Amino acid sequence: MRACVIHGRGDLRVAELPVPEPGPGQALVAVRYGGVCGSDLHYWRHGGVGDFRLREPMVPGHEIVGTVLSYGDGASGPLPGAAVAVHPATPCGRCPECADGRANVCRDTRYLGSAARTPHVQGGFAARVVVPAAQLRVLPEGLGLRRAALAEPLSVALHAVRRAGGVRDRHVLVTGAGPIGCLVVAAAKAAGAARVTVTDVVPRALEYAVAAGADAVVRADAPGGAGWPAEVDVAVEASGVAAGLDSCLRLVRRGGVVVQLGMLPPGSGPFAGNLVVSREIELRGAFRFDTEFDEAPAVLAAGSVFDDLVSAVVPVEEAEAAFALAADRGRSCKVLLDFGG
Structure with missing residues (x-):
C-alpha cells in the first residue's frame, strides 16, 4: 500500500508498505483523505515538534477519514463499508487526568503520527490503517468524506x-x-x-x-x-x-x-x-480535544462554509508538493492528501 514516511528533516518519501492486519479490538480502515496539519509540517521541515524529535522513520498524519474494511478478534463497530472519521488519540484510561474526565491531557496517551514516545506512534497517512475500533465515528448521512476530513481540526x-x-x-x-x-x-x-x-x-x-x-x-x-x-x-x-x-x-x-x-x-x-x-x-x-470529536461531524454536516476551507486535494503520489503547498499560507488553508479509497 502507498504511505507517506518521514525519515528526517526535509526527507519525506512515498513508500510501499505492507497492508496491516487488525488485531484484537482493532479495525482496518481504508483511508480516503488525510489533512496535512501544522505538526506534520514541523516533522517534515524541522525533524520534530517542540521537544519531540524523530528518532526513526515515521508515518505522519492524524486527520483521517475513510471506510471500514474489517475487524480483528473481539472488535465490533460500524458495518464494513461505513464512512467514518478516526479519533486519533488512545488515552491510557488510568491516570488522574483520565479519571477526572480530561483525557485530552492524559499523561500517557498515544496519538497517531507522534514522535512523543519511542517507538513512535505511526500515523494515518497510508492507504490502510489499523486503529482501535472504539475510535471510529460514523459520519452523518449526507456528510461527504472531503468535508469530514476537517473533523479532527474542528474538534480542536x-x-x-x-x-x-x-x-x-x-x-x-x-x-x-x-x-x-x-x-x-x-x-x-x-x-x-x-x-x-x-x-x-x-x-x-x-x-x-x-x-x-x-x-x-x-x-x-x-x-x-x-x-x-x-x-x-x-x-x-x-x-x-x-x-x-x-x-x-x-x-x-x-x-x-x-x-x-x-x-x-x-x-x-x-x-x-x-x-x-x-x-x-x-x-x-486549550490542548487537542476529547468528546468534541463526537460533535464535530454534526457541525460539519450543518455548514457548507467548511468546504471553502479545503483549498486543495492532492494525490498521495505528490505528497511532498502537498506539504509544500500546506506550508505556504499565501496559497492555502487546509490541504488534503487523497489516498484513492
Missing part, C-alpha cells in the same frame, strides 16, 4: 471555544487565521458569537477567515488601525506567536477570558502578565 476549535466558557452574544477575537484559527471562527459563530474579529499578517489567510464567517479582519502588523476593536469579551490565540498572545491580553476586557490555543515556541518567553493580575483576566490553555 470546538474545544477552544468550550474552554472560553461560552461565547454566545459576545465579541470574540481570534489571532491567527491558519486552518485552526479559521475553524475557531466557524465554531464560535456556530456557538452564537455576536461578532468575530480575526487578525493575521497574510492577506490570503484573512480571506479564508472571512469565508469561515469572520465579521471583521485586520492586519496584525498594523495594531490600532482601521477595524481594530477597542475591546473584546473573549480572545482565542491561534497563531502560536507571542505577539498574538500580547494582543489578546491587551484587547480583552477586564475580567475577560483569553484561551491560548496556538502552540508557542518551546522555552520561556515574556508576556504581559501584569495585565492578567490588574484586569483579572482568565488565561486558559
